[in-house]
Amino acid sequence: MKVLIHDLFQYLLETTDSAPEAIVGFSLSASPRLGDFLADLDPNQSLDWNSRDFRGLPELRDHVLAQAGLTGHCTPADVLITAGAAEANYLAIMQLLQPGDRIVIEAPGWPQAEVLAKAKGAEIVKVHRLEAEGWRLPLDRLAEAVTPGTRMVFLTNPNNPTGDLLSGSEVAEVVRIADRAGAWLLVDEVYAGLEWTGPRAPAVAGLYARGITTGSVSKALGLQGLRTGWIISPDAGLMRDALILRENSSEIMNIMGEVIAEIALRPARYAASLARARREGANNLAQMNAWLADQDRLSWVPPKAGLIGLARLADGMDSAAFARFLLKPPYRTFLMPGPAYDLPNHIRLGVGGGAEVRLHDGLDRLSQALRDWPLPKVSP
Numbered sequence: 001m002k003v004l005i006h007d008l009f010q011y012l013l014e015t016t017d018s019a020p021e022a023i024v025g026f027s028l029s030a031s032p033r034l035g036d037f038l039a040d041l042d043p044n045q046s047l048d049w050n051s052r053d054f055r056g057l058p059e060l061r062d063h064v065l066a067q068a069g070l071t072g073h074c075t076p077a078d079v080l081i082t083a084g085a086a087e088a089n090y091l092a093i094m095q096l097l098q099p100g101d102r103i104v105i106e107a108p109g110w111p112q113a114e115v116l117a118k119a120k121g122a123e124i125v126k127v128h129r130l131e132a133e134g135w136r137l138p139l140d141r142l143a144e145a146v147t148p149g150t151r152m153v154f155l156t157n158p159n160n161p162t163g164d165l166l167s168g169s170e171v172a173e174v175v176r177i178a179d180r181a182g183a184w185l186l187v188d189e190v191y192a193g194l195e196w197t198g199p200r201a202p203a204v205a206g207l208y209a210r211g212i213t214t215g216s217v218s219k220a221l222g223l224q225g226l227r228t229g230w231i232i233s234p235d236a237g238l239m240r241d242a243l244i245l246r247e248n249s250s251e252i253m254n255i256m257g258e259v260i261a262e263i264a265l266r267p268a269r270y271a272a273s274l275a276r277a278r279r280e281g282a283n284n285l286a287q288m289n290a291w292l293a294d295q296d297r298l299s300w301v302p303p304k305a306g307l308i309g310l311a312r313l314a315d316g317m318d319s320a321a322f323a324r325f326l327l328k329p330p331y332r333t334f335l336m337p338g339p340a341y342d343l344p345n346h347i348r349l350g351v352g353g354g355a356e357v358r359l360h361d362g363l364d365r366l367s368q369a370l371r372d373w374p375l376p377k378v379s380p
């Protein structure tokens, strides 16, 4: 079956030309400028491919292991550079799943796994994270869902969209659950590095023979436009299959993405960029929490990690209609409505973008729209 559009992308497609004046939902850190890298770039850099390794620049793959805490646990041969975490997930899912295979995913979660699994004709089993449980991943329900013969488990840690974070011991338990069933375990770590309440969780590629870690420079470093990410797994067969599919999709990496990502991930530079992203993200999150505390028609479980979280609208408020109302004058403000995550009563709020996004401006407009939204009529 062909790959079908998801509500999240449908909304982005419909609203890209709406020219909002404010965004309350930035999902990545402030993006550096090209000029920030010029001093480290070589004007003689060839714009041919890297001519050294089909898996990606060796020094970049070293940095990828280092930032994931995998140096000494995995080798550079276990890393393939891809066009973002999106391509990394794509390669793993498309090569591992066959029609009828069972994949266990979380809900709410990053929609990509469900979209691709549907196209593959896989059996999709959802494990629900509940707001009443603080959006925690319920490990008991996960264990029930991952039955023997389950082909794959796909999770995000930190979670998109709730901002929940699995601890090291929870990740170890998820590994045990996957291992009992012989399932592949893919953990998308695209938001790693932005933990607010605990340490970064260990990467599953270092814990499990069928563990797959995906990530990229898009979120914490704000380098989404480089389209540079990775897949890491100790399984040589999977890495070869991923390389073969990439050869037949994007073929090789874009050289500027690889070169700039390599500079961005050099340890000293990475540490400084991450410190700044964490400072700015924490400031925006504090501002968001303070603002939410004053709202009558909105409440949320603050994200434990990452730059996004879900806020609940007052009962009876339709999220999709409200998002479109907010996009119109006089508010002209963009946010992602809940149907993108099958949650019609929630909206997605973001604290990315650093100081540049002037979060307070978007929040003022959102407060106004919340006040102006007509209350449902109460029958006498």
Ligand SMILES: Cc1ncc(COP(=O)(O)O)c(C=O)c1O
Residues within 6 Å of the ligand: 027, 083, 084, 085, 086, 087, 110, 156, 160, 188, 190, 215, 216, 217, 218, 224, 228, 229
């Ligand atoms: C959980 C998750 N995975 C993957 C992606 C895609 O990221 P990338 O830009 O690295 O392809 C996103 C982007 O929003 C995401 O939130």
